[in-house]
Amino acid sequence: MDAAHPGSMDLSDYLGLVRRHWWVVLLLTAVGVAGAAAVTRTLPREYVSSTSVLVQPSGGDANAAGGRTKGEINLDTEAQLVRSTQVATTAAELLRTHVDPRNLSRSVSVEVPPNTTVLQIKYAARTPELAQAGSHAFAEAYLRSRDANAHYDLDSQIKALNAKLKQLSTQLGQVIVKLGKQSGDAPNRPTLDSQRATLQAQINQLNGKLNGLSTTAVSAGRIISDAGLPNRPRKPDLKINLAGGAVLGALLGLLAAALRHRLDRRVRRAGDVWRRADVPVLAEVTGRAKPRLDDVFPPYGSGGRIFNRLRNEVVAAISAVVPAGERLREPSGTQPAAETALGRAVVVTGASRGPSATLVAANLATALARTGSEVVLVGAHLPDLLVGVAPLAGLVGVQPTPGLSDVICGRVALSTALQRAPRTPHLRVLATGATASAAGLLQSQALRDIVAHLRTQCDYLIIEAPSAEASADAQSLAGVADAAIVAIELRRTRYPQVLDAAEQLRRVGTVLLGAVVVPRLKVPTSVPAVAPAPRPTPSAALVEDTQHFERIDETKLAELDAAAGQGAA
Template identity: 55%
Template sequence: MTAGRIINDAQLPADPSRPSIPLFLASGGMVGLLLGIGIALIRERTDKRVRRAADVARRDDVPVLGVLGARADGVYPPLSAGGRTFNRLRNEVLASLADGDRVVVVTGASPGLAATLVAANLAAALARSGAEVVLVCADPAAEPAAMLGVAPAPGLSDVLAGKVALDKAIQPGRNMRVLAPGGAASAGGLLQSQALGATLERLREQARYVVVEAPSAAASADAQSLASLADAAIVAVELRRTRHAEVVDAAEQLRRVGTPLLGAVVFPRLRRHGGTPTKAPDLDRPADSTVVFARIGEKAKG
């Protein structure tokens, strides 16, 4: 074996060496894309909140009856997108109820105001069809009275406590009457009493449909107690607030007492407080006539 030999002498570069900016940009973009995909996948697997309405049916096995858009703060005018959604919900509810079924309970899968919105808008949609409707506000933590422009008391808890007669507590509206939460103490315990069943039976005799706004299924057992006295149930879900486990638990609570679960109504994440008056239809007037209701979070004026 012979020693190697130099063929050509090394040459100094004619120009200084520089990094390739296009190569660096392409490489950085690819790395960023891969990191973004990885973070998104991790978040998808670790975040247990409902992020898409389709996931309620796909992951939680609860049919979706309606999906509301960004504006969700009161009773919708009938010709608005939200109003049309609840008109369709009304039609589906009526098609699902058997002859003689009158009571529909609405509960939130998670604490919040979604159930209040569903109950009030469903009752309004039923009333627009010409039916006699009573909206029963059984969640003392909610604010349906402000939304509907009625006094918060007397109401259901006062009736159950024997402080006022049912006929005196029901507040008249246009085609829809409202039984507010009331002001009696220990309202939660009253919802477990035998007087609740007797009250709902009397309401069955007085109205074609009774819509009951129940406390959240995640907050207490009152939703299950109310559902056991109802003919059907609806679950309200808030995107990016309600967890999948809460949807499954709410559905299971309703099924355990034998109440048919019609499905879920899905809202975007709702504002907790604040708001300004919004317009909703006067139920005895043409659809383009409006009266003012207070949005959730505001107290009724006057």
């Protein structure tokens, strides 16, 4: 699996993403709100004033078939008339402005409240005074236009009636003239009498209509609520703009957090190690367990319980890898070949530089020793690789010298360098040592002989190796061990480093038990200087072997010292 391309994410991953990058989301949300406030200040203000006009029927009103309004007046048509060029021209005259009426009408909007004959004429302008004047001017112009149209329709009807009366009067005069020329017993006299009566009736009817139209009072409508002076602008709306800026900023924050998560290769939580690096997590030092670089966790504290569970898992896993009956056959001079039980060897290496491997190895070895098993802890961080790393000796309470590097170089004997931890009787420690020499000591045959010999003298051998990123020493040490554990430091270790460490261990055939995840540790800025220990004489070394390492006989110790000297040469 490519660490740069994580697998599918579920809801918990997205929630964790927001939790880890909350400051990005919050920052961009604040930026969005601030940007919206700044933009709102630069936008032009728009004030709106409204005038309510009651529309009354006039002689020329007619509702369209299928119209939205079902009364005598079609208010949809009237709303369109308010925005007509004729009304806009009259409004421009009332406002005494030279603005094009077509541009003036674009600032007008008309609303029709349901079940009413009222028009709400709204006018938008940059100042409250212009908005008020514009709304009133368009209402007044609309009423004038409607009044003029009503009078025009009324005059047209009166003119038509007068023309018809004139025609009928002419016809009546002709009939009367004909009647005057006829005798009383003329055959067509009854017909002429009938025509005269009919024409007279029509004339009387038209005169009645004409009299009615002449006395009709035209009222096209009236203003029932005049335009008021608006106290605040309609646009821009500060609340809406701020809410929009906050939403936009939050979305950008989420996108930035997702992009940051996508590009960030640092291990942020233990659950991602298995999903992105294909390495199982054995334990996670989190919660109230605050790692210390000057002492191991107490057995009944939060951290102690974590490493007790880790100890049980490691014992169970390594027992399945290395059968309990496996033995090592060693030659011993002229004596018959002897069979010696092998202790299980576990290498602890860090995926990145730092004290994570030292912390895990010291606490794991202490947890194993508390069960009564004989445990040897070997510190393999050479001094030239120890910059910025907490010494192993400080965690378990032993002297930093002599140590492994001194034994490999032949300066001291192995039994002299081995120290028993003062607070853990069943734990013996081979510290790192103080000899700074050329690289390659951890890949020498002398080191392999030391590891092989130590495995015959203990139940568990824990090797604190350099990080897999620093050198190939971790891979070399893993080649002489039964299993390996990778220490991962949150927010410092990267997924490619975890993948590389796992691949290095698997290439040498070592079983990778899993990873132990620890929080980011505060690395010491300096390491105390250690004075090199004087090299003891061979006789003194043998005495030390007898007192401190009773299970190593003199013949084996001499062979081991000789091999160490050859490896250093």
